[in-house]
Amino acid sequence: MNAMTSPLNATDGRRAARSHIHTPRLETPFHPRLAALSETSDWYSWAGYKAPHTLFDEELEYFAIRSTSALFDISPMVKYRIAGPDAERYLNRLTLRDVRKLGINRVHYTAWCDDHGHVLDDGTLFRLGENTFRLCCQERHLPWLLDSAFGFSVDIHEETEEIAGLALQGPTSCSTLLAAGFSGVERLKPFDIASVPHETGTVTISRTGFTGDLGYEIFVPRALALSLWDRLWQAGQPHGIRAIGYAALNTARIEAGFIVANTDFITAEGALRADRVRMPDEVGLDWLVDADKPSFNGRKAILEARRNQTLKHILVGLEIEGNIPAEHALVYHGKKREAGLVTAAIWSPTAKRNIAIATLDRPYGVKFTDDLWVEIYALRELRYQKMMKRARIVPRPFVKLARRTTTPPGSF
Template sequence: MINSKEHEYRDKTFSEPLFRSPFYDFFASKETEGNWYNWNGYKSPMILSDEELEYFSIRSTCSIFDVSPLNKYRIIGPEAEEFLNKLTVRNVVKQNVATVKYTLWCDQEGFVIDDGTLFRISDNDFRLCSQEKHLPWLIDTSYGFDVEIIDESKQICGLALQGPTSASILRLLGINEIDNLKPFHLFQTKISNMPIMISRTGFTGDLGYEIFMKNNVANKIIERIWRAGTNHGLTAIGYNALNMARIEAGFLVANIDFVSSDHAIRPNRSRRPDDLGLGWLVDLDKGFFNGKKSIVKSRLENLSTFKIYALEIDGKEPVEGSIIYHNKKDEVGTVTSAVWSPMAKKSIALAELKLDTSTSMMKNLWVEIYALKELQYFKLMKKVSIVKPPFINLARRSACPPDNY
């Protein structure tokens, strides 16, 4: 016979199949006509009120976004640096304490498993944040190293505070250390005697910070941040607004802009760092790391076929998922992410293309769009230009100290 507690657990599992972060009630209270989606098993907001207003809070005032669904792995031990140097493509020996590095990790064929951020908290204490779950891979790769790997994903939650007034809000909370905090640096402090870790990082290409804390102080901290932001345009946002900003910044998302190697069904769908325009991350001067031999071979033999490009497109019609052609007839790739950029005043996109480097091919690209007008679809061919990302470059992103408002 099933007891009452088991009944209660089963009922909750079916009625609430997705996890809820410690900030769920706060963000749900800000919803007016939004919708939600599944991010890594969590019920997360896609839109809370108005997508455009949420986007403009990132660029004009300040936004607050729940990053708790990120996977967070603590890697501790006397050989943590050595292990991470084997795992990732960057040279962890060169990473200073209290800094954050964007990085990749690959399989033995040099294909990208995922990207993420590596926080160096102390000499032998790191946190790796990623979009996908990788605990089994981390444990397998750590064989023979004196390290401890802890999945903190359910114990540590986080907020992204992004926008030009973000530093001013933190100053109102008494966190004046941010005046000297450079991009991709971190420090630990307290809000009302509650410990937090702040990094000058984000996914918007703007001035911004990410704040990590234990779940038990989450509600008190977000209440204080919200009150401090009352006169600084602080707005709760969902993923759609964040996605607009990250495309403007030229940032990639695994399994949207490229297929990670452990998700690829067909071998030719996997991509190496050079294919993603991220070859600059790879440090071939360091010792062995996963995929090094294959990456070197790919470069020597020019095995790269498809690459990620940043595009500007004539017109305003939506182009996401559209096919790119050379000379309007030869298919060369697909748009993976696209948006009309309010800041650049252009239609911009990221696309995976198979091109040679001839000028004639690079300058004769077209996108095929089917535009709906009066209940009828019309085929349009719009000119495409390859550009260098990011699509926008904001001086305030790296200003130190940031302006006060």
């Protein structure tokens, strides 16, 4: 047997042949600090980046959000810089809300659809100047954004790798920023933006977040990321600052009633089946649609669906009896007819309620709102125990905190 046909070399050859599909996860600019703090080595992939699911304890990380302040790395969030003379007109054509109403140094939550009115993604739009915007979202859309820019004088550039981001959330988040020397942040109202100096550059601070709590999001050039982390970390020690992973953030966002693309709904580009796509009204985003705008992607289809009452789904909040989370449980009407699916569920530590977000097939959730049940399978000593628990539709958010909108925030 020669070297060319030995079993060892054949195995190496097979490995080499498929090595092109092994893409290592990228590390965010804050990864050195997160890795040093990690006690669990519990990492997951977020948009190709290595991100913490937990760092030390999911429950304690959650209570950092609600009791002190929590630092979460949002660098993998996809970020586009959109600028040029037609930037406002372009974004107004692209998204559901009226961008003309968005002032400079303000943010608004929005979504965008394809021509059939199906949601492509949701996210936040930052107006950094008269003709300069930053669009932050879950999925990558650069080819679609570029195609949509035909006929507009606008420049679109993905800056995900260039701009690092942190979410600082919780009742002591403002106190931490003030202690770090970022004076004036106490005057920021919800969805306000401020640009403040940091070392040789500038950081952008917005009063936004994904927790339903007092909080801020901070964007900084990649080269200044670690010095920003260290500045916040040192200033936050007297205020109980903790680094957190996604598990804790997810609990807080469910309490706040916020939805996640490709978790609570499938994006139009991600759907493999035609019946999985959703219109804004079917995922609780009907309030984003500015029907007075003359033209935007999907406008005709969305308004026709409303007029003809052809909407097929509805997203609702549920309160479920008992204390076992109903994650991915089927929803039934009268214990017999399948009515929908739970997309996210937790036992809420703050509300002390068993809560869930669910997508229902109309007319359930619209005409039939009573006699709803969820089918839960609880693992008990290597056996699943089937439970049928009563559920009722309740408004979101499940947890509403006054400090989220109070200006200036209280000193905690």
